Amino acid sequence: xxxxxxxxxxxxxxxxxxxxxxxxxxxxxxxxxxxxxxxxxxxxxxxxxxxxxxxxxxxxxxxxxxxxxxxxxxxxxxxxxxxxxxxxxxxxxxxxxxxxxxxxxxxxxxxxxxxxxxxxxxxxxxxxxxxxxxxxxxxxxxxxxxxxxxxxxxxxxxxxxxxxxxxxxxxxxxxxxxxxxxxxxxxxxxxxxxxxxxxxxxxxxxxxxxxxxxxxxxxxxxxxxxxxxxxxxxxxxxxxxxxxxxxxxxxxxxxxxxxxxxxxxxxxxxxxxxxxxxxxxxxxxxxxxxxxxxxxxxxxxxxxxxxxxxxxxxxxxxxxxxxxxxxxxxxxxxxxxxxxxxxxxxxx
Numbered sequence: 001x002x003x004x005x006x007x008x009x010x011x012x013x014x015x016x017x018x019x020x021x022x023x024x025x026x027x028x029x030x031x032x033x034x035x036x037x038x039x040x041x042x043x044x045x046x047x048x049x050x051x052x053x054x055x056x057x058x059x060x061x062x063x064x065x066x067x068x069x070x071x072x073x074x075x076x077x078x079x080x081x082x083x084x085x086x087x088x089x090x091x092x093x094x095x096x097x098x099x100x101x102x103x104x105x106x107x108x109x110x111x112x113x114x115x116x117x118x119x120x121x122x123x124x125x126x127x128x129x130x131x132x133x134x135x136x137x138x139x140x141x142x143x144x145x146x147x148x149x150x151x152x153x154x155x156x157x158x159x160x161x162x163x164x165x166x167x168x169x170x171x172x173x174x175x176x177x178x179x180x181x182x183x184x185x186x187x188x189x190x191x192x193x194x195x196x197x198x199x200x201x202x203x204x205x206x207x208x209x210x211x212x213x214x215x216x217x218x219x220x221x222x223x224x225x226x227x228x229x230x231x232x233x234x235x236x237x238x239x240x241x242x243x244x245x246x247x248x249x250x251x252x253x254x255x256x257x258x259x260x261x262x263x264x265x266x267x268x269x270x271x272x273x274x275x276x277x278x279x280x281x282x283x284x285x286x287x288x289x290x291x292x293x294x295x296x297x298x299x300x301x302x303x304x305x306x307x308x309x310x311x312x313x314x315x316x317x318x319x320x321x322x323x324x325x326x327x328x329x330x331x332x333x334x335x336x337x338x339x340x341x342x343x344x345x346x347x348x
Contacts, residue, residue, distance in 0.1 A: 001191050009188040014297045015223070016192065022300065029305055033312040037319070041331030043283040045318040046256040046311050052326065053315075054257055054282015056338040059106050061135060063280055066251050071277045073137040077106060080133050085124045092136065100139040102220075105132055105345060109284075109338070111222030112345035130348050140276045142262040145169075145221035146232065146269070148240075149258045149287045150248050151310045154317045159245050159255070161236050162307065165289040167221025168228040174209020181205035190217060193226040220278075221260065223291055231292035240270040247277070255314045258285035283311060 001009075010016040034040045044053035049066070051058040061077045076095055078088055092101075101117040103126045108114070113130060116139065117123050126134075145167040152159025170190055172183035184190040184197060184205070197217055198205065209215055221227040248254055258281045264274035287307050290300035319325060326334070 001185055001188060006188060006191055010192065013188075013293065014300070015229075015291045015293060022297070023304075026301060026304060029308065033308055037312055037316050037325070039319075039325035040328060041326035041334075042315045042319070043311055044326040045315045045323040047254050047282040048318050048323040049253040050282045052283070052334055054280075055284040055334070056109070057107055057334055057341070058282065060104070060108065060279065061106050063282075064135075066254070067277060067280065068247070068250050071247055071275075073102075073140050073276050073278060075135055075137045078127075078134050078136060080127075080130065083127055085120065085127060088123065088127065088136070089120065097136065097138055102137045102139055103130075104135050104137070105130065105348070106135055107132065107341065108345055109342060110224040111220060112224070112342065113348035114220060114222070114225075115348075116219050131344055137278075140262045140278065142264045142274065142276065144264070144266075145260065145262050145278075146266075147221070147229075147258050147260050147288050148244055149285070149289075149307070150244055150256075151307075151314070152245070152248065152255045153310075153314060154255060154321065159248060161233075161241050161244055162310070163287040163289040163303070164232045164236055165287075165292070166230040166232045168230065169216050169221060170218040170226035170228075171214050171216045172209070174211055174213040174215070176211040177208065179206050179208050180215055183209070184217070189226055189228060193217070196225070223288065228293070229288055229291040231289040231295065233289055235266065237270055239272075243270065243272050251280075253318075254280075254282075255318070256285075256311055257282040258288065 014022065034042060043055050046053045050063060054063070061075065064072055064075050074095060074097055076091060076097070099118055101123070103115050103117050103123070105113040115126055117126060117136070147165040147167065148161055149163040150159055151162055170193060172180055172187070172190060174183070180201070184194060190197070218225045218227065223229055244259065259277050260279040260281070261269065262276050262278055263269040269275045287303050290303045
């Protein structure tokens with residue numbers, strides 16, 4: 001695909017636009033909710049036991065520790081300051097964690113710095129290039145991933161699901177003729193990830209796949225890493241809602257956010273079988289079903305408004321319960337730190 005066609009595709013498909021282009025037009029809406037809450041940074045009380053409400057700069061390990069362990073992968077925090085490959089391998093052995101593994105920054109965003117670790121050499125490379133504390137998790141081999149957005153108004157017994165998104169991992173399928181690199185360039189979704197894929201796979205991209213052979217380029221469902229998001233909100237059902245509500249009400253003071261879940265079969269997931277929660281995003285979590293290519297920007301804005309309304313309502317109630325809002329000074333510092341961290345993680 002030519003450079004012009006790629007740029008045109010990106011321009012005419014809003015899902016590829018930078019976040020500021022999607023969210024800046026909604027600033028008056030945020031200002032409205034801020035005036036209603038009497039705080040610009042009201043969101044931190046939505047989930048008052050998560051740092052910043054789970055908006056940014058929160059520790060993933062601290063959130064995992066709040067979730068009943070049967071629902072999450074085995075997870076260990078690695079402190080960067082004094083880490084060596086031998087000390088990490090010893091810890092993994094003690095926890096019975098074996099390759100492949102997933103490594104991710106403890107404080108991260110948008111799947112930057114997330115990697116699949118297949119061997120000791122992969123792990124050593126990750127340790128050397130990651131700048132901060134990170135997590136090592138068992139690799140969950142379930143084939144599908146879904147994001148489930150959940151809200152519960154404080155004081156109400158039950159919460160509800162407000163959106164479900166299925167995630168298709170970025171991949172290519174062989175034709176007996178084309179190299180992986182050529183296949184990547186045939187699809188705008190993968191072509192837009194070319195720089196990162198070349199860095200990751202190098203000469204392996206010259207491999208020619210057999211006809212019908214699928215090659216997973218990115219084994220996790222991140223939109224910023226090329227996953228295709230598909231709105232599956234219509235698949236919500238009573239069993240699934242009871243399952244998610246039952247889990248979320250066990251998480252102390254959790255009212256608003258998105259659960260990213262790996263699972264074997266959707267019907268099985270609804271019944272509580274064969275799934276793991278691989279991440280929970282709090283106030284900063286998007287209702288990512290909006291990124292389904294079939295949805296217009298106006299649909300996305302309507303859904304963002306709906307979820308900000310929930311966020312504001314929950315935050316105000318929790319503030320009245322005694323939880324303080326984030327000060328303007330601390331809120332600005334959080335945004336600055338988050339911006340610096342994003343630039344740092346892009347290099348991992």
